[in-house]
Amino acid sequence: MFRILEAQAPAKQNATATISTLCGRLQSATLLEDRRAAILGLRSFAKEWPASVASGGLRNLIKCLDKDIEDVDTTKITLETLLMLFNPDASSPEASEDIALWLADEFTQRQENITVLLDLLESYDFYSRLYALQLISAISTARPDRTQECVATSPVGVSRLVAVLDDKREAVRSEGLLLLTSLTLSSAELQKVVAYENAFDRIFSIIDAEGSLTHGGIPVQDCLSLLANLLRLNVSNQNLFRESGWMKKLAGLLSGYLKEQSSSDSIADWARPQQDKNVWGLLAVIRLFLLRGSVGTQANQRYFWQTGLSMEVMEVAFHPSIELNIKSEAFATAADLIRGNPQSQEAFAQLSVPSPRNQVPPPQINGHHNGAAAPRENVISALLEVALMTSSLQAFDVRLACCECIKAYMQGHSAIRLFFLRRAIEGHTSNEDEPDNILTILIQNHDRHGGDPYRVWIAAVLLFHLLYEDFEAKNIAMQVHEGDAENGEEVVTCIQALASNLVTAEQNMEDERISVAYLTILCSWLYEDHDAVNDFLGEGSTIQSIVQLVTQTNQSRTLSLGLCAVLLGIVYEFSTKDSPVPRDTIHRIITTRLGRERYIDRITKLREHSMIRDYEVLPQDLSSSQAGTTPEVYFDSTFVEFIKDNFSRMIRAIDRAPGLEVPVIANGIQKGISRELVDSLKAQVDDRSQTVQKLESEMATLERKLGQEQADHRKAKDSAAIELNRIRNINDALQRNHEEDLQKFHKESQSRQHDLERQHESELRRLRDDMQKLQADSEASLARVRERDDAEIQDHKSTISRLRAELEKSSKEHVQDLQTAHEDYTNKLSGLESRLQRAEDRCADAESRATRLHEEAESKEKARKTTQTELDDLLMVLGDLEEKRSKDKKRLRTLGELTSDGEDNEEGASGDGEGGSGLEEEA
DSSP: OHHHHHHHSOOOOOHHHHHHHHHHHHHHOOSHHHHHHHHHHHHHHHTTOHHHHHHHHHHHHHHHHHHTTTOHHHHHHHHHHHHHHHSOOTTOTTOOHHHHHHHHHHHHTSHHHHHHHHHHTTSOOHHHHHHHHHHHHHHHHHSHHHHHHHHHHSTTHHHHHHHGGGOSOHHHHHHHHHHHHHHTSSOHHHHHHHHTTTHHHHHHHHHHHTTHHHHOOHHHHHHHHHHHHHHTTOHHHHHHHHHTTHHHHHHHHHHHHHHHHHSSOOOOGGGHHHHHHHHHHHHHHHHHTTOTTOTTHHHHHHHHHHHTHHHHHHHHHHOTTSOHHHHHHHHHHHHHHHTTOHHHHHHHTTOEEEOOTTOOOOOSSSOOOOSOOOOEEEHHHHHHHHHHSOOOGGGHHHHHHHHHHHHHHHTTOHHHHHHHHHHHHHHHHTTOOOTTOHHHHHHHOTTTTSSOHHHHHHHHHHHHHHHTTOHHHHHHHTTOEESOGGGTOOOEEHHHHHHHHHHHHHHTTOOHHHHHHHHHHHHHHHTTOHHHHHHHHTSHHHHHHHHHHHTOOOGGGHHHHHHHHHHHHHHHHTOOTTSSSOHHHHHHHIIIIIOHHHHHHHHHHHHHSHHHHTTTTSOOSGGGSOTTSOOOOOOOHHHHHHHHHTHHHHHHHTTSOTTOOOOEEETTEEEOOOHHHHHHHHHHHHHHHHHHHHHHHHHHHHHHHHHHHHHHHHHHHHHHHHHHHHHHHHHHHHHHHHHHHHHHHHHHHHHHHHHHHHHHHHHHHHHHHHHHHHHHHHHHHHHHHHHHHHHHHHHHHHHHHHHHHHHHHHHTTOHHHHHHHHHHHHHHHHHHHHHHHHHHHHHHHHHHHHHHHHHHHHHHHHHHHHHHHHHHHHHHHHHHHHHHHHHHHHHHHHTTOOOOHHHHHHHHHHHHHHHHHHHHHHO
């Protein structure tokens, strides 16, 4: 019986066939219930068979989101199915990372797919909002750039995402925070749009609602992460944040945190890690406004000081019950608040903070201090105490942060550096007990075996920044001496004491960080400073000891030995012939005892060491070492740049000739020259002196010749003056004769002009008479023509009257004869009328001739005026000819030709006659 039932049962379907069937039903279903049933079936397979479900039903599932968006249940199971496709079971045979990429591509290739998900955020349904946010997050994780583009392109996409932050349900709000954080991580455009959607207000509202920094949980941490994304490297959002007054809110959050720490109510131990994360996140947000080189850093620093945030940060840094990692971040934030800003640096030095002296150190793990408030002291003194005190390794990051804060206090402010240096020198020379004096630590080095190499190292770093590229500070520091000569003690300079401590540390194989600390100071101090090099060479045994150290083959001290080689190169590069150890002696010691190859090898290995080569990528804090071991921190960042920048110069220093000194410009004064150049210049000066003496004797001879020539010149000058007077007298006589001739010529010209005027007037009268006669003749002719025409007209009229009478007489005889005669008479009448027209034309012609004669008379008047103008021009020409004649006459007389007044008069008369005839011809 069972066999019969088994034979009649339908064939079993596998998962692939079932999924294909469900996808077909989903595609073809027209009823909502059918689509919902198909989606439920696909959801059951989504975890185990994600590739099959996605390949057959993904597009239909997306269509259902759009089509059935009003049905909450269908939307929920559709979103659940899509989320399962993004997160399949790890044991699934189809599980693969490529599935998420393919799904994300399908969503982001069409803008409307992302728009559908953003539209779901309009619904207040919990699951619709939550699942839509999770789905967008999954898409963004797979294809972040394309998702950001789709969200930014959507008209209301960003607005709907930011509005989710107002949702009171923590799950939805937290998911919205995480999504906005991932979307704004790398998109500056989205950062701006989100910020202008009132995101800052919503973020701080969530922080306040969650209990601020002290009691807030992970949502506060997420809010700070989103705030950091919106402000990181975005000047526009930073300006909006500052101008909207939210910086005061940051100060308020820190102030509230400090009040909670100072209150008697202690926070639970389990809540402290999250509290520390929140405070650390807030300090990190503050540092985003203070990036080095940013255009808005100076303005942000000033505003933070105005809001009192700087003081709150220092209170956090020196609070006894705050964890060490928070303190180190607070010190780093304080350094950023004053770096490169003179006003902030000067104001910073006036602050007073809780004294770190005699404080109970905070417990290492989740402890807190409830003792009485510590006394207050100056912030610089407090920073030095924290940085230079002997402490456990756990406080190393705090010490480094304090050191960085002091460096920021001195950076770019020479007056502060000099004040700091003078204060350290006064404290050292006063023999007072100042355990935090950097000079005392470096020179006396009382705790060389105290197990804390970073006390010397931090002091060296601070002194390095005081002296680096500051010749005034170097000169002040060179005045420091050890020992009293009056009491018979040996006087040792500061440089010599540091060099002695360096040699001692290397010989005793002390911690390499101590040797690196001394070498850091010496290399930077002696670089480009001849006086410092001479001070260093004042103790002759020092260079011998350093050469001996470099010749060692200890592979564990590559850094210190390489820096010793650099120090030798600097000493040789900037030594002089007058140094206590001459330059050529130093070169001989280095090349013979050390060797060029070993010298170059030491410096090259130093440059290739990971601590120098990879300094920028290696952690420079407590995390650089294993637990319980000394941190792997050897160098300051500025000193690393110094080594890298001058590496090639130090390599080439050994190849420079001993006779050639390197010129150095210190405070605008160039120091150091080549001795050979000086000798050659002296020889050239001697040669020039001999040449000058020779030239002076030749000049005396030339002066005597010059005196003789001057006497001859005076004689020639006197004779020339006599001749000049004679020529002047002759010139005066010629000038008088010329004036008389000129007056005579003017009179003749005026008489000729009067004659011409009379001739023209007579000619004009004649022309006027002719014109009047022509006009009278034309009028008489015109009258005769008119009389003749009138007579002809009268004759024609009588003829017409006669013909009309005859016509009337003949009309009585025959009608046809009358018509014929009428035509003849009509023709004759037209002929007479044409003759009358011609007579009138002749009359008009006569009038035109009269007009033409009048115009001719006017043209002749214009000709007369033109003739008068030409006459004036001829008079000017005659004047020019007379002037030329006088000049020719002078020239002839100058050449020795004699001219008589009679010839002159005849020439003038002939000229006048020719001129007059010419005028008559022109007239």
